[in-house]
Amino acid sequence: RKEVEQDPGPFNVPEGATVAFNCTYSNSASQSFFWYRQDCRKEPKLLMSVYSSGNEDGRFTAQLNRASQYISLLIRDSKLSDSATYLCVVNSRAGGYNKLIFGAGTRLAVHP
């Protein structure tokens, strides 16, 4: 089983739509969770951290369900500029050091 699993998509949605991405992780000891965004042929950039109580940043809402080992990202009122690949990222500890495990990403295409 992959450590971090995501639906690869693509999700094709019209401007203004609400879209949700899901992610599951296998390591129950993971403590930190993130969503990164990667534009085509660019590097990943942090979109937002995910906190246990859920958190919101403008049109973006992230949720965490530790019992189900499940993370979600909701984007409201989609913009053309939201088109990108969204990477689910989970912290893992190995040998006492923290490292990030990346999902393969979910591709979003927002069309006019």
Place this chain on the structure above:
Amino acid sequence: ETGVTQTPRHLVMGMTNKKSLKCEQHLGHNAMYWYKQSAKKPLELMFVYNFKEQTENNSVPSRFSPECPNSSHLFLHLHTLQPEDSALYLCASSQNAGRGLALQETQYFGPGTRLLVL
């Protein structure tokens, strides 16, 4: 923009060539990373350096040789690569990759080197 630069941005090399990738971070971080990103696959962590010491070698073949002369610079020396090594190689940095610290720590990525091995 992110404070992490990588050179070259594109590289084409033959299987017998030797080349080096360079990464520099201007963020005052103590940890630096090499990742490999192949098409349709997740980022694969290759190496981690924390305060210039290698703390992770993720079963990377010896044809990839990292070097970290100081906390701001990271190199990846390439030798006798295979065509399947063609990928985007990303460097990243963070404040600290240390034990138990900064669980919410962000990694900042460079723009990557797109490598093609012929």
